[in-house]
Amino acid sequence: MLQPFSYTCPKDTEEALVLLNNAGARPIAGGTDLVIQLRAKRLPSNPLVVDLSHLDELHFLAETENQLKLGPLLTHQELADSPQIQQGAPLLAQACRRVGTPQIRERGTLGGNIVHASPAADTLPPLLVHDAFFTLQSAYGTRSLAANSFFRAPYQTEISSAELLVQVSLQKLFGFGFGYQRLIRRQAVGIARLIVAGALLLEAGRIREARIACGAAAPTVFRAHQAESWLAGKKCGAEIFRKAGELVSAEMIERSGVRWSTPYKQPVLATLVKRALDQAAAIANG
Ligand SMILES: Cc1cc2nc3c(=O)[nH]c(=O)nc-3n(C[C@H](O)[C@H](O)[C@H](O)COP(=O)(O)OP(=O)(O)OC[C@H]3O[C@@H](n4cnc5c(N)ncnc54)[C@H](O)[C@@H]3O)c2cc1C
Structure with missing residues (x-):
């Protein structure tokens, strides 16, 4: 049994934002996280569920020279299947391909994955690698926040209850190779136990820039900045990548205790980092 709730279906984003000013109002997109919360009776008494799922203005994929702009209602399946995402943000396409089951991928949205803010959410490490930022809108205005500073704690973000996530912007990474590693407990549907998304830009066999983001390793998704700086300027090789893995593991312990x-x-995170960097270097080398 779901806890009692009221339901409303606004005609556009503007009306949704007015409705979200009501105490206890909660947006719903695909419902794959929110319905579970309703079933567990975790929401405040008699919430007003504001259905976004039919709002076409939140369902788009656009491109500029340097950015991909994604509507929050894009589903995991749409992102996994999109040639623009496969080409411009292959880590995100791979991550979305591995979410849940076909039914969950068809219903679950990018915006819901971000705002639910599970430490093990699959889309978050790729978004951090691409220096994503989020556009948040309320009835009073719009603001942008970097993904890197959006996640406060498990299931807690900087978004307020009166705001909607209306756009996710990704920086395009030209010339980079990418590597993605995801560990689950069993070869079936499962929440990730560890996720590593890596990107390398090489110049004459040396690392010009490294980007590494980890999920399910600490209370929130994080960029391993210490390892990234240590890698810059070094020659690609198995020993360097092994050492980078150790540095990322140490960073995980600093964050999570x-x-x-x-x-x-x-040791497993260190190995996944090494594998992700091996993959990224192989791709960057053509
Ligand atoms: C069986 C199962 C397997 C799963 N497997 C995975 C998995 O492998 N990997 C993974 O990452 N996740 C997984 N999930 C979790 C879930 O499917 C994803 O997090 C999904 O992307 C959530 O999207 P949604 O549209 O269903 O969100 P909803 O349930 O509609 O909303 C989630 C939260 O986000 C808020 N919200 C939604 N859209 C907006 C918006 N535009 N602005 C502001 N707030 C908003 C809602 O109020 C709610 O708090 C799984 C879930 C189930 C049930």
């Missing part, structure tokens, strides 16, 4: 899972996650 030592937990019961640390003896397992520490």
Whole structure:
């Protein structure tokens, strides 16, 4: 049984934003996270569920010379299938391809994945690699926040209850090679235990720029800036990538402290980082 709730279906974003000014109002997109919260009776009493799913203005994919602009209602399946995403943000396409089941990929949206803010959400590491930023709109105005500073804690973000996520902007990365690694407990539907998204830009066999983002490794998704800086200028090679993996694992422990899972996650994360960088270097080398 779901907890009691009221439901409304606004005709456009403007009306949705007015409705979100009501205390207890919550947007719903695909509902694959929110309905579970309603079933677990985790929302405040009698919430007003504001249905966004039919708002065409939140469902778009546009491109400029340097950016991809994504509407929050794009589903995981649409992102995985899009030639523009496969070409411009292949890490995101790969991540979306691995979400849940075909039914979840058809219903679950990019915006819902971001705002739900699970530490293990699949789209978040690729978004951090692309220096994504989020456009948030309320009845009073619009603001932009970098993905890197959006996630406060597990399931907590900087968005206010009166705001909607209306656009996700990704920086295009020209000339980079990409690597993606995702660990799950079993070869079936499963929430990721660790995710690594990596990108390398090479110049004459040396690393000009490295980007590494990790999911499910700490309370929030993070960019491994220490390892990224350490890699800059170094020659590509197995030993360098192994050492970078160790640095990322150390960064995970700095962020999350030592937990019961640390003896397992520490070496496994290091290995996944090495594999992601191996893949990225192979692609960058053509
Ligand atoms: C069986 C199952 C398997 C799953 N597997 C995975 C998986 O492998 N990887 C993964 O990452 N996730 C997984 N999920 C979680 C879920 O499917 C995703 O997080 C999905 O992307 C959520 O999108 P949604 O549109 O369904 O969100 P909803 O449930 O509609 O909303 C989620 C949250 O976001 C808010 N919200 C939605 N859109 C907006 C917006 N535009 N502006 C402001 N707030 C908004 C809602 O109020 C709510 O708080 C799984 C879920 C299930 C049930």
